Amino acid sequence: MKKRTGASTVLIQRGCSALATTSVGSIDFPQRKAARLRFQDRRRLFLIALAVPAVVYVVLIALWPLAQGIWYSFFDYNLLRGGGRRTFVGLANYAELWTDSTARRALINTFVFTFAAVALEFVFGLCLALLLWREGRFNRICLAFLLIPVTITPVVVGLIFRALLAVDYGFFGYYLAEWGISGPRGFLASTSAALPVVILIDVWEWTPLVALILLAGLKSLPGDILEAASADGATALQRFRLVVLPLLLPTVFLALVLRVMDAFRVFDIIFVTTGGGPGDATNSLMVYGVKQGLQFFNIGFASAIGNVAILCIAVLCAAFTLLIRRADVRANET
Amino acid sequence: MKARTRQIAIERTTLVVILALYMIPVLWLVSTAYKPPREIFSSPPSFTFSPTLFNFERIFQLFDVWQLLKSSIVMSLGTTVLSLLLGVPAGYALARSKSRYAIVVAYFFLAIRTVPIIATLIPFYLMMRDIGLLGTWWAVILINTTLNCAFVTWMMFSYFRALPRDMEEAALTDGCTLWGAFYRVALPTVVPGIIASALFCIMFSWNDFLTPMFLTNSDTKPLSVALLASFGTKDITWGTLGALAHFSTVPIVLMALFLNRYFVQGLTKGVH
Numbered sequence: 001m002k003k004r005t006g007a008s009t010v011l012i013q014r015g016c017s018a019l020a021t022t023s024v025g026s027i028d029f030p031q032r033k034a035a036r037l038r039f040q041d042r043r044r045l046f047l048i049a050l051a052v053p054a055v056v057y058v059v060l061i062a063l064w065p066l067a068q069g070i071w072y073s074f075f076d077y078n079l080l081r082g083g084g085r086r087t088f089v090g091l092a093n094y095a096e097l098w099t100d101s102t103a104r105r106a107l108i109n110t111f112v113f114t115f116a117a118v119a120l121e122f123v124f125g126l127c128l129a130l131l132l133w134r135e136g137r138f139n140r141i142c143l144a145f146l147l148i149p150v151t152i153t154p155v156v157v158g159l160i161f162r163a164l165l166a167v168d169y170g171f172f173g174y175y176l177a178e179w180g181i182s183g184p185r186g187f188l189a190s191t192s193a194a195l196p197v198v199i200l201i202d203v204w205e206w207t208p209l210v211a212l213i214l215l216a217g218l219k220s221l222p223g224d225i226l227e228a229a230s231a232d233g234a235t236a237l238q239r240f241r242l243v244v245l246p247l248l249l250p251t252v253f254l255a256l257v258l259r260v261m262d263a264f265r266v267f268d269i270i271f272v273t274t275g276g277g278p279g280d281a282t283n284s285l286m287v288y289g290v291k292q293g294l295q296f297f298n299i300g301f302a303s304a305i306g307n308v309a310i311l312c313i314a315v316l317c318a319a320f321t322l323l324i325r326r327a328d329v330r331a332n333e334t
Numbered sequence: 335m336k337a338r339t340r341q342i343a344i345e346r347t348t349l350v351v352i353l354a355l356y357m358i359p360v361l362w363l364v365s366t367a368y369k370p371p372r373e374i375f376s377s378p379p380s381f382t383f384s385p386t387l388f389n390f391e392r393i394f395q396l397f398d399v400w401q402l403l404k405s406s407i408v409m410s411l412g413t414t415v416l417s418l419l420l421g422v423p424a425g426y427a428l429a430r431s432k433s434r435y436a437i438v439v440a441y442f443f444l445a446i447r448t449v450p451i452i453a454t455l456i457p458f459y460l461m462m463r464d465i466g467l468l469g470t471w472w473a474v475i476l477i478n479t480t481l482n483c484a485f486v487t488w489m490m491f492s493y494f495r496a497l498p499r500d501m502e503e504a505a506l507t508d509g510c511t512l513w514g515a516f517y518r519v520a521l522p523t524v525v526p527g528i529i530a531s532a533l534f535c536i537m538f539s540w541n542d543f544l545t546p547m548f549l550t551n552s553d554t555k556p557l558s559v560a561l562l563a564s565f566g567t568k569d570i571t572w573g574t575l576g577a578l579a580h581f582s583t584v585p586i587v588l589m590a591l592f593l594n595r596y597f598v599q600g601l602t603k604g605v606h
Contacts, residue, residue, distance in 0.1 A: 058484060
């Protein structure tokens, strides 16, 4: 329905503009018509001139390296071995991503990390946003404090938690080890606990961001609908489930997509706290890719890792868009 | 009415408790910087300490703090200025263009923003090595500007699109030049958007760690890299690290606190 009205207005607009140009042309003002056309052309050229620098820049500095990365990923290309000679190997680098157990672990870890972190951040963020919904100075001050974790340098966040979790003097780590919860070497050195702990650090850092986005969404909700719902005797839970949540859906989508994209690219926190270890327990695609590419200079394989990361992010974003569209349709039907 | 005040009281207590728990890591970082070295490593951890500025004196002996700060500032400002210069006009052009392809180009910029840096960093590293820019501030500015300029373009695209065209059209019929319509009519009305974009660019490049770690050398490295690189050497304690972390976090945190409003604006407009 929506589409059809859109198409018909476009048609009407086109018809009008066609009428307008013919009428101008028929009322013999040939020079003026020419001047008008020239103005439209000039305007188009002006806009193109404004956009070209950014487009050229991004194509040169982002797209060209990306294309090179795709090209390199089909080669056995190592700067430290064989004098940096390239041998075409087809899809072998991509196959290695699955056959190499470290790479496979990194891929799985990245997905686990992304889903667990984003799910927790969403749940906690929504609770925080609902708590902060009421207008007032108190809530504004709380909000300001919540900005702090988001703005702290991620490297520093990693270092803080590394210190807090240290078993011999850390604020948390000492007691966790003392009371036998974490084992004598601490959570970050345990193969089973390291990944959950790293996820929790990410949750600590980014939950406020999700809360901020959701809060902005909550504040832009139309107040009269909420009042009408409570006047009709809807309980708080009903209001939330039937009114707030469906209206908040676009914002939820925004927050989730933003976080999924960033969580999938996680590097700093993991690199600083565990460096991907112990063993491969917290290795992620980014950490592994950086190690392969810029420490072992295994360019071909690292490029394949990067390309797979791009592909995964694209698929995740597409999946989210589809899901949200379906949810949107369902919300409109009811 | 009474139920309402009680509900507010419950809400506020919950918030205070959450915030208090939440701030422990931050407080730890701040307090560590003022602890004498012996007390940081006391086991079990001690909660009281005699404050000292020893750690701050120490970092000036151990690091060239001003050089590190300068690197961080040059790289983040360079990235921000370049991104705004490229991104703001592009955002305007895409918002005002009647072409069908404008939206495609806008989505192209959005897609560039989502690319994981690892995919471009390795070829970019080789490229910089070949043209001799490896180890310079330029290398970091150049690569960070791609993501940031894409971000600014998309953000300004949504700001300009929300702006009615009438004023510009009126200015144009009154004989204003095309550049004037952009620079003197449209641009002043989107200043909040420009501030929000700049804020995010500065924050992103100031906190960035991965690109400068590989693209700068010991003379050009920023604070974020120095923080980790210095870690593990003998002279560095958590105290000195905490003191150094002050320099890398305080400017950004303060900026975000004061420009709070723009920060939230940027969040909600940035990826719509």
